[in-house]
Amino acid sequence: MSELLERAERILGFVEGGEEIEVYVASGVDTEVQSYQGEIEELTTSSSSGFGIRILNDTAGGARVGTAWAGSLDDEAIEKALREARDNATFATEDEFVAFAGPDGVDAVALTLTDDAVASTPLDEKIAMAIELERLVRSGDTRIRQVDSANYSDYIAEAAIASTTGIRASYARTGAFVSVEAIANDGGDDQTGWGLSAGRAPGELDVEKAAGDAIRRATRMLGAVKPKSFKCTAVFDPRTAATLFAIIGGALSGEAVVRGRSFFANRLGEIVAASSFTLLEDPTDPRHFSASVYDGEGLACRRNVLIEHGELKAFVYDTVSARRAGTVSTGSAVRGGIAGSPSAGCRALQSAPGDIDQAEILRRVGNGIFVESLIGVHSGVNPVSGDFSVGVTGLMIRDGQLAEPVREVTVASTLQRMLLDVAHVGDDVEWLPGSAAGQTVAIDNIAVSGT
Amino acid sequence: MARGGEFAEVFVEDRTTSSAMLDQRRVEQLSSGHERGAGIRVVVGETTGFAHTADLSESGLLAAARAAAAVAREGGGGVREIALGPLRDHQSLATIQPDEVDKRRKIELMNHADDAARSEGSSITQVQVALGDSARHFLVANSDGLFSGDHQVRTRFNVSCIATGDAGMQTGYRPIAGTRGFELLSPEAVSEAARGAARQAITKLDARPAPSGDLPVVLAGGSGGILFHEACGHGLEADAILKQASVYAGKVGQLVASPLVTLVDDGTVEGEWGYLAIDDEGRPGARNVLIENGVLTDYMWDYLRSRKEGRLSSGNGRRQSYQHLPMVRMTNTYLLEGDSDADEIVAQTPYGVYVAQLGGGQVNTATGDFVFGMTAAFMIEDGKITAPLRDCNLIGNGPDVLQRVDAVASDFSMTPGTCGKNGQSVPVGTGQATMRLTGVTIGGAAA
Numbered sequence: 001m002s003e004l005l006e007r008a009e010r011i012l013g014f015v016e017g018g019e020e021i022e023v024y025v026a027s028g029v030d031t032e033v034q035s036y037q038g039e040i041e042e043l044t045t046s047s048s049s050g051f052g053i054r055i056l057n058d059t060a061g062g063a064r065v066g067t068a069w070a071g072s073l074d075d076e077a078i079e080k081a082l083r084e085a086r087d088n089a090t091f092a093t094e095d096e097f098v099a100f101a102g103p104d105g106v107d108a109v110a111l112t113l114t115d116d117a118v119a120s121t122p123l124d125e126k127i128a129m130a131i132e133l134e135r136l137v138r139s140g141d142t143r144i145r146q147v148d149s150a151n152y153s154d155y156i157a158e159a160a161i162a163s164t165t166g167i168r169a170s171y172a173r174t175g176a177f178v179s180v181e182a183i184a185n186d187g188g189d190d191q192t193g194w195g196l197s198a199g200r201a202p203g204e205l206d207v208e209k210a211a212g213d214a215i216r217r218a219t220r221m222l223g224a225v226k227p228k229s230f231k232c233t234a235v236f237d238p239r240t241a242a243t244l245f246a247i248i249g250g251a252l253s254g255e256a257v258v259r260g261r262s263f264f265a266n267r268l269g270e271i272v273a274a275s276s277f278t279l280l281e282d283p284t285d286p287r288h289f290s291a292s293v294y295d296g297e298g299l300a301c302r303r304n305v306l307i308e309h310g311e312l313k314a315f316v317y318d319t320v321s322a323r324r325a326g327t328v329s330t331g332s333a334v335r336g337g338i339a340g341s342p343s344a345g346c347r348a349l350q351s352a353p354g355d356i357d358q359a360e361i362l363r364r365v366g367n368g369i370f371v372e373s374l375i376g377v378h379s380g381v382n383p384v385s386g387d388f389s390v391g392v393t394g395l396m397i398r399d400g401q402l403a404e405p406v407r408e409v410t411v412a413s414t415l416q417r418m419l420l421d422v423a424h425v426g427d428d429v430e431w432l433p434g435s436a437a438g439q440t441v442a443i444d445n446i447a448v449s450g451t
Numbered sequence: 452m453a454r455g456g457e458f459a460e461v462f463v464e465d466r467t468t469s470s471a472m473l474d475q476r477r478v479e480q481l482s483s484g485h486e487r488g489a490g491i492r493v494v495v496g497e498t499t500g501f502a503h504t505a506d507l508s509e510s511g512l513l514a515a516a517r518a519a520a521a522v523a524r525e526g527g528g529g530v531r532e533i534a535l536g537p538l539r540d541h542q543s544l545a546t547i548q549p550d551e552v553d554k555r556r557k558i559e560l561m562n563h564a565d566d567a568a569r570s571e572g573s574s575i576t577q578v579q580v581a582l583g584d585s586a587r588h589f590l591v592a593n594s595d596g597l598f599s600g601d602h603q604v605r606t607r608f609n610v611s612c613i614a615t616g617d618a619g620m621q622t623g624y625r626p627i628a629g630t631r632g633f634e635l636l637s638p639e640a641v642s643e644a645a646r647g648a649a650r651q652a653i654t655k656l657d658a659r660p661a662p663s664g665d666l667p668v669v670l671a672g673g674s675g676g677i678l679f680h681e682a683c684g685h686g687l688e689a690d691a692i693l694k695q696a697s698v699y700a701g702k703v704g705q706l707v708a709s710p711l712v713t714l715v716d717d718g719t720v721e722g723e724w725g726y727l728a729i730d731d732e733g734r735p736g737a738r739n740v741l742i743e744n745g746v747l748t749d750y751m752w753d754y755l756r757s758r759k760e761g762r763l764s765s766g767n768g769r770r771q772s773y774q775h776l777p778m779v780r781m782t783n784t785y786l787l788e789g790d791s792d793a794d795e796i797v798a799q800t801p802y803g804v805y806v807a808q809l810g811g812g813q814v815n816t817a818t819g820d821f822v823f824g825m826t827a828a829f830m831i832e833d834g835k836i837t838a839p840l841r842d843c844n845l846i847g848n849g850p851d852v853l854q855r856v857d858a859v860a861s862d863f864s865m866t867p868g869t870c871g872k873n874g875q876s877v878p879v880g881t882g883q884a885t886m887r888l889t890g891v892t893i894g895g896a897a898a
Contacts, residue, residue: 044501045518071486072505088481091554148696183817192817229664260577341480379811379824380844384622389843389894391822408820410846410894449663449894
């Protein structure tokens with residue numbers, strides 16, 4: 001049994017009559033290096049641990065839950081948190097749907113999501129990767145004027161969940177990343193481009209690819225202009241498409257649905273997207289950097305098909321939102337660290353790959369806009385109404401080829417419309433940090449706002 | 452110091468938070484949290500080493516200090532005595548501390564807001580109210596002998612409403628937030644916020660897609676400070692400047708904006724969301740004029756970068772918590788009032804967009820391109836505010852948009868917000884009076 005799970009179980013020992021306890025314990029070790037002008041600019045090493053406790057009181061009218069958390073694991077913090085969680089529970093509304101997860105008979109899939117190399121790789125080698133990344137970008141093209149930040153980072157994260165309702169789960173994950181932002185200039189305005197590489201361990205990182213991506217993205221934006229407003233097909237590259245999938249995933253949260261905050265509510269079984277579009281949520285696919293054995297309540301993660309050939313098939317649920325919807329958890333509880341309560345959400349989305357590559361998609365689209373970066377996703381997308389408007393940079397598509405760069409434009413539609421307007425899905429799946437993988441996607445009827 | 456430029460700092464923080472939510476009249480997610488720890492940084496030459504720990508014992512702190520100092524790989528050694536000045540601690544502005552508040556009173560206020568929102572109309576189908584407070588005490592000591600502390604109490608109350616109509620759902624949102632205690636919240640204040648959020652959602656039920664393209668834009672007082680936060684605020688932070696990663700680098704003394712623009716970043720506005728007695732490096736909060744009558748006067752500075760430049764910090768060194776390195780951040784950023792009349796500005800705009808509330812934004816400081824989202828907006832036709840518009844982003848280029856300010860009124864007010872930068876979130880305020888831009892690109896979906 002993991003040490004964290006032992007600690008979680010020990011806290012369960014404080015249970016009092018008439019209550020249930022759920023404990024989430026997490027610890028992490030993080031390293032981050034930033035290189036600037038060939039030297040280490042910042043080096044951060046840290047380790048942290050903490051826990052979140054939920055206390056549930058069964059009452060005649062249902063149950064009440066109170067929560068408390070602390071950024072340490074000492075006895076005093078545990079005693080205080082238990083006291084506060086019990087007090088908080090007394091103020092909650094009695095709710096017949098409130099409950100903790102219990103074992104549901106679904107077996108956890110065995111996944112290897114850790115690599116000892118994160119811990120065993122000498123710090124000097126990690127530092128060298130950040131410095132090399134910066135060097136490659138600066139020397140890779142004479143038009144690179146500046147490298148704002150070149151970073152290496154990694155983490156080792158562990159968590160355990162135990163409850164008096166029978167949950168015993170522990171899991172671990174490692175990750176390593178390099179990322180860089182390049183600023184290019186050839187006499188006119190500056191342009192920027194961002195490159196990254198991600199893996200479970202430092203050895204999996206492709207520093208040259210990250211550097212090359214940043215250089216290519218920055219330099220091909222040089223001379224970008226603001227085009228006239230027009231309506232066209234927009235082709236989203238894998239990175240920006242992943243962001244779109246994550247937004248759609250948010251509206252497919254059973255929590256948003258039962259709270260009356262999703263435009264997908266009451267639409268199960270309906271056609272909500274083009275027939276070429278299938279969206280899966282599968283944290284048991286280890287190619288996702290966010291893959292997980294257990295969800296945020298300690299239930300086994302599982303594969304859920306959310307949209308299949310355009311038909312809305314399912315929402316993702318945690319225990320409470322599922323009970324409110326009259327169904328069972330899909331093993332999709334997510335929690336924002338020790339301070340967060342579980343809620344339903346997606347962590348490993350993937351759109352089923354199509355059978356054509358990006359070049360073929362561009363050829364078939366003929367004329368339109370190719371979107372390479374998004375800005376203002378949090379301010380321009382309303383996941384309740386579905387209104388969608390984001391700033392982008394990218395390139396025009398002319399005669400099936402990438403053409404001149406464009407900047408200071410927005411692309412707009414509604415999420416509902418965009419799903420139905422999916423014209424092509426590429427075969428070029430890119431596994432990315434975050435909650436979704438991406439591939440090239442073409443969407444019709446996009447309003448491009450420029451001059 | 453022996454090799455010039457060496458610097459060390461210890462930052463110790465204790466933070467208690469509480470939060471609660473009312474969703475569809477159910478009180479849920481009552482949570483209390485506590486964290487305490489230290490962040491230690493050591494600077495040698497151009498290199499900063501940083502480590503943090505929740506273990507405040509002597510051995511825990513020494514381990515973190517060793518980790519932070521690991522970057523000083525050559526030379527060093529030896530012990531240097533540092534004479535700390537007497538502790539200069541600061542008290543919070545709160546008259547009612549968070550831990551003195553009966554939770555029943557908080558729930559009453561949330562229920563009060565829910566009632567007020569629903570009283571606006573039966574199309575309100577969902578009301579969510581969130582109340583959170585935090586009490587933070589930190590001490591910071593550095594090798595220059597600085598030894599300061601601050602107690603910061605912040606309180607926040609948000610109302611989110613959804614209205615449902617024939618054409619789907621629309622959202623409304625109002626925050627109340629201040630560097631204050633529970634006294635910030637009154638039944639009247641929360642009721643007004645709730646009604647405002649509800650009305651906003653209901654109004655948008657009739658909204659049409661926003662236009663697409665360049666139009667004059669009038670920003671209502673209080674709504675548009677985020678414009679300056681994004682259009683030039685981030686680009687005036689010294690970290691971006693020193694790396695030549697800002698369109699404003701090298702432009703002090705130059706005309707960068709319309710002469711109507713006098714922009715101030717001011718940590719001293721008592722009680723505002725971005726208020727601080729001292730920043731997270733122990734420097735006093737200050738009122739700094741960034742742009743005066745259109746001329747760029749100065750950038751914002753943190754302690755380390757200003758020390759390198761041989762000048763004083765402007766009190767803009769902030770961090771999310773002891774687990775984060777400080778960097779240059781805004782506090783309360785606002786445009787000084789002008790002398791136009793708000794109604795006149797609208798009346799003198801034949802055709803354009805009136806933005807009643809903005810919802811956040813983002814900027815690329817190197818190119819100056821930025822967006823800000825409008826969450827409550829209307830068409831202006833023949834000098835009158837007419838049809839409501841659906842949410843969308845506006846996009847522009849900072850130096851260009853700053854030149855386009857052609858009227859500023861005198862109905863100043865401020866709005867709280869959360870600013871994210873390099874993965875760290877800090878509370879900030881933004882403010883302005885009603886103002887007009889001669890043209891900005893509206894990113895709507897209408898043809």
